Amino acid sequence: xxxxxxxxxxxxxxxxxxxxxxxxxxxxxxxxxxxxxxxxxxxxxxxxxxxxxxxxxxxxxxxxxxxxxxxxxxxxxxxxxxxxxxxxxxxxxxxxxxxxxxxxxxxxxxxxxxxxxxxxxxxxxxxxxxxxxxxxxxxxxxxxxxxxxxxxxxxxxxxxxxxxxxxxxxxxxxxxxxxxxxxxxxxxxxxxxxxxxxxxxxxxxxxxxxxxxxxxxxxxxxxxxxxxxxxxxxxxxxxxxxxxxxxxxxxxxxxxxxxxxxxxxxxxxxxxxxxxxxxxxxxxxxxxxxxxxxxxxxxxxxxxxxxxxxxxxxxxxxxxxxxxxxxxxxxxxxxxxxxxxxxxxxxxxxxxxxxxxxxxxxxxxxxxxxxxxxxxxxxxxxxxxxxxxxxxxxxxxxxxxxxxxxxxxxxxxxxxxxxxxxxxxxxxxxxxxxxxxxxxxxxxxxxxxxxxxxxxxxxxxxxxxxxx
Numbered sequence: 318x319x320x321x322x323x324x325x326x327x328x329x330x331x332x333x334x335x336x337x338x339x340x341x342x343x344x345x346x347x348x349x350x351x352x353x354x355x356x357x358x359x360x361x362x363x364x365x366x367x368x369x370x371x372x373x374x375x376x377x378x379x380x381x382x383x384x385x386x387x388x389x390x391x392x393x394x395x396x397x398x399x400x401x402x403x404x405x406x407x408x409x410x411x412x413x414x415x416x417x418x419x420x421x422x423x424x425x426x427x428x429x430x431x432x433x434x435x436x437x438x439x440x441x442x443x444x445x446x447x448x449x450x451x452x453x454x455x456x457x458x459x460x461x462x463x464x465x466x467x468x469x470x471x472x473x474x475x476x477x478x479x480x481x482x483x484x485x486x487x488x489x490x491x492x493x494x495x496x497x498x499x500x501x502x503x504x505x506x507x508x509x510x511x512x513x514x515x516x517x518x519x520x521x522x523x524x525x526x527x528x529x530x531x532x533x534x535x536x537x538x539x540x541x542x543x544x545x546x547x548x549x550x551x552x553x554x555x556x557x558x559x560x561x562x563x564x565x566x567x568x569x570x571x572x573x574x575x576x577x578x579x580x581x582x583x584x585x586x587x588x589x590x591x592x593x594x595x596x597x598x599x600x601x602x603x604x605x606x607x608x609x610x611x612x613x614x615x616x617x618x619x620x621x622x623x624x625x626x627x628x629x630x631x632x633x634x635x636x637x638x639x640x641x642x643x644x645x646x647x648x649x650x651x652x653x654x655x656x657x658x659x660x661x662x663x664x665x666x667x668x669x670x671x672x673x674x675x676x677x678x679x680x681x682x683x684x685x686x687x688x689x690x691x692x693x694x695x696x697x698x699x700x701x702x703x704x705x706x707x708x709x710x711x712x713x714x715x716x717x718x719x720x721x722x723x724x725x726x727x728x729x730x731x732x733x734x735x736x737x738x739x740x741x742x743x744x745x746x747x748x749x750x751x752x753x754x755x756x757x758x759x760x761x762x763x764x765x766x767x768x769x770x771x772x773x774x775x776x777x778x779x780x781x782x783x784x785x
Contacts, residue, residue: 318360319481320369322403324396324427326419327375329411330439334464335372338363357548363474366481371399376423394533405433405480407473412438412446412461416453424454433480435460437473442466509551512680513562513592513624515585515615520598521631525667526550526563529677554677562588567615589618593687593728594625594680601632601642601664613653620657623729625687625763627679633664633672658752659761687763689730693723696732699757707749712741729764739769 321338323331339359358371373396400406408427410420427434436456438448442463451459460476462469514522527533530552548563564585589595597619599612619626628650636642646662654660661679665672700722709717720735732754736742751765 318367318369319404320402321405321407322371322373322399323407323409324373324376325409329409330464331409332372334409334439335370337464338370363477373399403432407435407437408456409437409439410451412441412448413443415447416450420454424456428455435476435480437462439464442468509558509560510684511560511562511592512594512596513564513588514596514598515564516598517567520600521667522598523563525598526561528667528670528673557681564588589622589624592624594684595619596627596629596680598629598631601630601636616654620764623764625683627661627663627683629676630664631667634666634669657762657764658755661762683762686760687729688727689760690727691724691758696722703753709746710743712738717742729766730760731766734767734769736769739771742769
């Protein structure tokens with residue numbers, strides 16, 4: 318599988334082109350320059366060939382020693398790393414704006430690369446586009462497209478196919494030679510465990526991922542809100558195939574002051590929806606306040622989605638009285654996240670590489686719990702014991718009768734309880750059953766759901782008999 322990297326200065330339409338090629342709105346698109354900061358990748362098919370497509374940060378030439386300048390340098394370094402991995406480069410320029418000094422600057426750099434390069438003039442849906450002017454960059458014939466309006470994409474795909482043959486040294490063969498070629502069976506794809514890393518801005522999510530991977534895969538900066546897109550990173554740990562998803566920091570809704578930040582938050586919430594395990598990173602300097610406010614709401618959203626969750630307290634080395642802090646944190650978690658008793662709390666220092674393996678160990682252990690299945694026989698032995706020691710209450714003059722219980726699904730563990738008067742079952746008794754289920758079948762830290770189907774009345778739909 319060949320890798321294609323999409324590069325170019327900010328706001329030339331790289332992310333729009335990325336979304337067009339992969340056929341999904343995976344990258345955030347906005348008129349604000351520099352929306353993409355980390356490179357993200359997806360797999361897609363072009364002309365029956367599978368490609369890995371990388372969307373990179375905008376190329377900017379800045380050597381200013383400020384937080385903003387350091388962030389720009391980190392973005393450039395990230396793009397250079399993506400270029401090194403790529404087999405084919407798509408250098409995207411703005412066909413409407415014409416050649417800029419930045420285009421010329423980066424063209425000089427790109428003329429030295431070894432990979433096949435395709436010059437892509439985007440935004441050419443307008444008559445004022447100056448495609449011919451890009452010949453001056455010395456990068457060959459430009460391909461005129463409009464990724465937003467799906468114009469010229471067939472020409473681009475043809476050029477990609479030509480570049481693929483150049484990169485691989487493929488030569489045309491006759492039909493006879495083709496059909497004599499032995500084709501190997503495809504290896505079945507194994508499922509991945511998707512782990513979403515969430516939290517407020519500057520909690521250290523990206524730093525933690527880089528330390529786990531042992532490389533600067535995602536950009537880190539003291540500038541809050543550096544990560545904007547959700548970045549997928551495939552990784553293997555202890556024989557398990559993982560997909561780590563670094564998400565944008567999420568502030569409370571009232572503090573979101575730009576449309577772009579709103580898109581980022583929506584992207585992060587979408588990552589939660591498709592994750593199996595969610596790792597919530599909390600800044601140790603703000604953990605007490607966060608657990609009571611924003612992080613609490615976010616954790617409850619994860620639980621409502623039915624995802625497994627663990628809490629990671631970062632910057633633990635900055636905490637002075639660790640015992641007092643731990644006791645307070647345990648109290649707050651028990652008080653506010655009581656519906657998922659036993660949530661794992663991991664204390665780390667991502668910057669100093671302390672206890673990072675425990676994060677993945679806890680995630681895998683919680684994932685196994687989230688997938689737990691209990692046999693119907695064991696469940697009904699348990700429910701008989703429960704009924705003998707703590708029977709359901711009386712409702713409307715009659716005691717609620719529980720007939721049996723069975724597990725209908727995992728991820729999260731979901732149980733069907735057959736009983737009389739399900740509509741009158743008190744929430745307090747259901748909570749008692751869930752807590753006892755959790756304790757007896759070792760289900761700490763994951764959501765548990767109990768459904769009670771209402772028995773239909775066969776006479777309910779019949780029309781009343783007329784009186785004579």
